[in-house]
Amino acid sequence: xxxxxxxxxxxxxxxxxxxxxxxxxxxxxxxxxxxxxxxxxxxxxxxxxxxxxxxxxxxxxxxxxxxxxxxxxxxxxxxxxxxxxxxxxxxxxxxxxxxxxxxxxxxxxxxxxxxxxxxxxxxxxxxxxxxxxxxxxxxxxxxxxxxxxxxxxxxxxxxxxxxxxxxxxxxxxxxxxxxxxxxxxxxxxxxxxxxxxxxxxxxxxxxxxxxxxxxxxxxxxxxxxxxxxxxxxxxxxxxxxxxxxxxxxxxxxxxxxxxxxxxxxxxxxxxxxxxxxxxxxxxxxxxxxxxxxxxxxxxxxxxxxxxxxxxxxxxxxxxxxxxxxxxxxxxxxxxxxxx
Amino acid sequence: xxxxxxxxxxxxxxxxxxxxxxxxxxxxxxxxxxxxxxxxxxxxxxxxxxxxxxxxxxxxxxxxxxxxxxxxxxxxxxxxxxxxxxxxxxxxxxxxxxxxxxxxxxxxxxxxxxxxxxxxxxxxxxxxxxxxxxxxxxxxxxxxxxxxxxxxxxxxxxxxxxxxxxxxxxxxxxxxxxxxxxxxxxxxxxxxxxxxxxxxxxxxxxxxxxxxxxxxxxxxxxxxxxxxxxxxxxxxxxxxxxxxxxxxxxxxxxxxxxxxxxxxxxxxxxxxxxxxxxxxxxxxxxxxxxxxxxxxxxxxxxxxxxxxxxxxxxxxxxxxxxxxxxxxxxxxxxxxxxx
Numbered sequence: 045x046x047x048x049x050x051x052x053x054x055x056x057x058x059x060x061x062x063x064x065x066x067x068x069x070x071x072x073x074x075x076x077x078x079x080x081x082x083x084x085x086x087x088x089x090x091x092x093x094x095x096x097x098x099x100x101x102x103x104x105x106x107x108x109x110x111x112x113x114x115x116x117x118x119x120x121x122x123x124x125x126x127x128x129x130x131x132x133x134x135x136x137x138x139x140x141x142x143x144x145x146x147x148x149x150x151x152x153x154x155x156x157x158x159x160x161x162x163x164x165x166x167x168x169x170x171x172x173x174x175x176x177x178x179x180x181x182x183x184x185x186x187x188x189x190x191x192x193x194x195x196x197x198x199x200x201x202x203x204x205x206x207x208x209x210x211x212x213x214x215x216x217x218x219x220x221x222x223x224x225x226x227x228x229x230x231x232x233x234x235x236x237x238x239x240x241x242x243x244x245x246x247x248x249x250x251x252x253x254x255x256x257x258x259x260x261x262x263x264x265x266x267x268x269x270x271x272x273x274x275x276x277x278x279x280x281x282x283x284x285x286x287x288x289x290x291x292x293x294x295x296x297x298x299x300x301x302x303x304x305x306x307x308x309x310x311x312x313x314x315x316x317x318x319x320x321x322x323x324x325x326x327x328x329x330x331x332x333x334x335x336x337x338x339x340x341x342x343x344x345x346x347x348x349x350x351x352x353x354x355x356x357x358x359x360x361x362x363x364x365x366x367x368x369x370x371x372x373x374x375x376x377x378x379x380x381x382x383x
Numbered sequence: 384x385x386x387x388x389x390x391x392x393x394x395x396x397x398x399x400x401x402x403x404x405x406x407x408x409x410x411x412x413x414x415x416x417x418x419x420x421x422x423x424x425x426x427x428x429x430x431x432x433x434x435x436x437x438x439x440x441x442x443x444x445x446x447x448x449x450x451x452x453x454x455x456x457x458x459x460x461x462x463x464x465x466x467x468x469x470x471x472x473x474x475x476x477x478x479x480x481x482x483x484x485x486x487x488x489x490x491x492x493x494x495x496x497x498x499x500x501x502x503x504x505x506x507x508x509x510x511x512x513x514x515x516x517x518x519x520x521x522x523x524x525x526x527x528x529x530x531x532x533x534x535x536x537x538x539x540x541x542x543x544x545x546x547x548x549x550x551x552x553x554x555x556x557x558x559x560x561x562x563x564x565x566x567x568x569x570x571x572x573x574x575x576x577x578x579x580x581x582x583x584x585x586x587x588x589x590x591x592x593x594x595x596x597x598x599x600x601x602x603x604x605x606x607x608x609x610x611x612x613x614x615x616x617x618x619x620x621x622x623x624x625x626x627x628x629x630x631x632x633x634x635x636x637x638x639x640x641x642x643x644x645x646x647x648x649x650x651x652x653x654x655x656x657x658x659x660x661x662x663x664x665x666x667x668x669x670x671x672x673x674x675x676x677x678x679x680x681x682x683x684x685x686x687x688x689x690x691x692x693x694x695x696x697x698x699x700x701x702x703x704x705x706x707x708x709x710x711x712x713x714x715x716x717x718x719x720x721x722x
Contacts, residue, residue: 050513137494174514176388235491
């Protein structure tokens with residue numbers, strides 16, 4: 045029993061059954077729809093309230109839509125889904141809790157800040173690999189207006205944004221995983237350790253999360269024996285321009301050159317020059333919609349065959365920041381391959 | 384590959400390898416130490432700030448202490464632990480995030496409100512069963528003063544408490560799970576579906592969570608074919624006096640009589656008459672410390688041989704309550720047996 049341990053190295057699990065991502069769905073707000081990846085999303089909403097009376101309710105409705113959309117795209121029914129793994133940025137992950145309320149699916153709530161897409165995808169893949177389930181959904185969401193109100197200031201204040209600030213993506217992504225079929229497969233999961241290098245500026249999340257991304261990437265390469273050039277694309281979640289630059293430089297010091305195939309979802313989802321998004325996109329929804337929309341559609345066309353997704357999260361709260369705490373970061377990597 | 388599915392029925396997984404809870408640690412505040420279960424906890428603190436300058440930092444320190452204590456009680460080292468599953472009630476689960484920052488262990492953050500102990504225990508057991516890890520830690524915490532400030536009013540206001548209100552437990556519990564040794568085993572996991580019967584009173588969480596507890600218990604019995612009398616003890620997390628009464632009555636309508644072996648952790652942790660705790664204890668830490676302290680020590684002595692733990696969570700936030708939303712509940716059941 046002991047010899048079949050699937051963990052290799054310090055932080056990585058090798059998935060023997062190669063769970064497959066059999067469908068996805070991505071729903072985004074108008075601004076994301078106007079961005080460079082707009083055509084890749086399954087649905088672009090024109091009203092970011094979705095007719096609800098609060099942004100929080102709109103965010104929850106987006107997640108519900110993404111989950112139902114992914115189930116529909118898999119040509120299965122809600123009752124076929126064994127488990128739902130979901131999380132979001134709102135206090136007590138209410139977007140997920142209220143979305144789950146309208147679904148008759150056993151629910152595990154997660155919180156990994158903006159790392160939640162790769163956290164939920166990790167869990168879903170492991171549940172398939174462990175034969176705990178036949179179909180599992182992984183989902184996450186964020187909303188610019190609910191995040192601004194909760195983490196920064198209500199929009200009505202009209203506060204000026206720092207140049208290092210990022211723009212929370214309005215969007216939700218969902219995936220269905222299973223063992224069967226010819227689809228992109230999850231092959232390795234490298235789980236992050238919390239890293240804190242003392243960054244205290246809540247307007248510079250990229251800098252706070254970069255050390256976690258670097259640590260997870262470094263350990264992924266060490267544990268698997270792979271080098272960066274194995275992948276067609278290595279994509280961090282939402283480090284933005286500044287965090288991306290730091291990550292590239294730090295990994296170079298460790299001897300890993302990512303300059304050829306490294307992108308950051310937050311850096312590519314908006315045209316930062318014309319869309320006024322400062323250092324780039326952020327939020328749980330950022331890597332979720334880029335993965336479920338842009339990357340998944342390109343994987344299915346085999347334009348990408350080997351992808352390493354590393355969603356990145358900053359584990360602070362407004363309370364911890366007010367209490368003088370620095371910002372711990374975490375990053376989870378998931379290798380997705382389709383030959 | 385498909386025939387080895389470990390899921391039985393709608394919501395339950397049968398664990399073939401019977402993961403073992405090889406050690407626990409429980410740390411509680413002074414009030415919990417003075418309660419009826421005081422002698423069963425591993426550590427009772429005399430100062431609930433633990434010398435920290437905020438209750439939030441004290442809560443995080445409690446969780447760190449519980450995790451280190453459980454690792455120590457297992458006679459292993461921090462570097463032996465493959466994964467940490469933890470969550471708590473604070474916004475962005477900062478108690479867990481900051482505790483994890485000081486540990487060099489891959490970390491999965493969870494949020495299930497007060498159901499988080501059985502959620503983290505479920506995950507830990509499944510990671511062992513799936514051969515994803517050799518040693519996994521599950522933990523959760525809550526703190527009366529950080530919870531009051533966040534969910535109700537700062538203590539300084541001196542607000543009056545409703546008779547249906549519950550008293551958030553100050554405490555943290557942690558467990559180490561592995562495959563080896565002669566210890567209490569996790570045999571079945573029944574994962575909850577979110578239930579919302581329209582309760583809107585945030586001072587009556589027991590009523591909001593009872594339907595979820597009933598649903599999970601009902602499905603556990605249906606999925607496993609067991610009846611309530613199979614267990615020596617069936618323990619809900621923190622329904623308190625009112626929610627416990629509702630649960631007993633509703634299950635009776637479904638044909639299940641729990642009157643002989645049913646307790647609620649929130650109901651037994653305090654002497655509600657003399658300790659002024661209204662409807663009983665609550666919080667993530669409630670079922671955590673009762674499980675890691677009282678139940679685990681009695682399991683090890685074989686005074687209890689078959690235990691069903693169902694931690695119960697209310698998935699609202701102060702924001703959702705202000706926006707007029709009702710309170711969804713969730714409950715996760717874990718069967719623990721030791722012959």
